[in-house]
Amino acid sequence: MSRAGLSVFGRMRRDGTTGHPSAGPGGRDEFVLAKLQLLITNKLDGLLHGDYLGLLPGAGSxxxxxxxxxxxxxxxxxxxxxxxxxxxxxxxxxxADRELETWLAVDMSASLDFGTARCLKRDLALAAVAAMSHLTVRGGNRIGAVVGTGATPTRIPAMPGRKGAQVLLKKVHDTPRAGTGGRTDLAALIDTLNRPPRRRGLAVVISDFLAADGWQQPLRKLGVRHDLLAIEIVDPRELELPDVGVLELVDPETGAVHEIQTADARLRERYRQAAAAQRAGIAAALRKAGAGHLRLRTDSDWLLDIVRFVAARRHARTGGTTR
Incomplete structure (x- = not known):
């Protein structure tokens, strides 16, 4: 795969092709997930070394x-x-604890069925699941997830080892979507990780955080007990609009249709400012909850972004004694 990595992954998803002549409709997803896991293993193992003085496992007790x-x-x-x-x-x-239990809250609502660059936001969320699994399952650690698609959250029990991580990735990918709309209650999804109380570990929330206010309090509650990481999924068109004339936009969660005139420079500037304020509010809420904040964009090299984040956290936690 190319350095961009997920660009190929997203292209295979959209085109329905895998480059494998014998892969039928049922084997296509299996092939894509296998390629994704291989890409992550090769890149992260080659760039990140060390055990728990690295980044993600909990600080210990x-x-x-x-x-x-x-x-x-x-x-x-x-x-x-x-x-x-x-x-x-x-x-x-x-x-550092020798055994780590990691739980993921994965937002797979309809708003993630969007992407204007190398891939869909949904594909990037799935890649984040694979990367977090790879970084935390060594030594028999356990990893589980709750997945929100607009219906009742789907719970995937925590399983140990790399085999368990592979099963979890497949189950997240195969989680059935809700009917029309598919708006996830992000606050309820996050609060699912608070009930029942679990031993101290790592909690990862993967979402675009575009849900209405209400998720901040459960996130702060989660951060009191666990090492907390928030992965924000962003597409460039959510930050600014291009000048392409009249543009028809459909809200994937409600089905509402809006037509806007993107040739209006003042409208584009107001949109950019409103988007910047929204993202700044999200970042402030995550910071207030004590969460590490990793932003992944559909138009950037997501693997390189993860490596940089991991290296920065490792450097901060060890006082610069590791690279």
Whole structure:
């Protein structure tokens, strides 16, 4: 596959071709998922090394050594006795847990059936599931998911190892969609990870976060107990409009149709400003919840974006002692 990776994945999905002459309709999806997993394995294993001093597994519960506070450290881990003795703020590090349980909340609502660049947002969400699975299943760790498609969320039990991750990816892909509309209640989807209470682990929310307000509180609640990561899926046309004359837009969740005149420069500027304000609000809500924020765009190299994010988190957590 090319460096863009998912561009080929998305093209195979849209064209219904796989490049495999013997692949029938039933085997096409299996072939695409296998190629996606192979791409992620080759790229991430080649660029990221190390065990739990990497990025994603939870910080652990066993106390370790103290070190000086750095901007961005969790203030809940302040080591007050050492801070009092040295008169400089210190935080208590923790020893990483050897077994990690990861849960994904995957938003597969109708708004993700959209894409104007290399792939659909739905394809990018599926790639994020595959990448997070690959990064967290080593050593027999368990990974499960809840998938929202507009109906009652589908729960996929946590399973250990790479075989379990492969089964989970296939089940997320095959989750049946709801009827017309398909609007996911993102707040309810996230809150599903809070019930029943689970041991401390990693919680990952994958969505475009375009749902109405209400998901912020469940997300903050989730971040109190778990290491939290939010993966935001974005298409460039959601940020700005091109000048293409009269454009007919259909809301995939409601079916509403709107015609707009994109030749109007003032309209395009208002759209750009409103989109920027919306994304800034989403980023602020994620930051307030204490979530790591990874933005994946359908017009960029999503694998490179993941690698950069992982490397930055590793660098921050280890104080620059790893690369």
């Amino acid at each position: 066993e106390p370790g050594e103290s070190r000086e506070y750095r901007p961005g450290d969790d203030v809940r881990r302040m080591d007050w006795p050492v801070t009092a003795r040295t008169t400089h703020p210190h935080v208590r590090t923790t020893i």
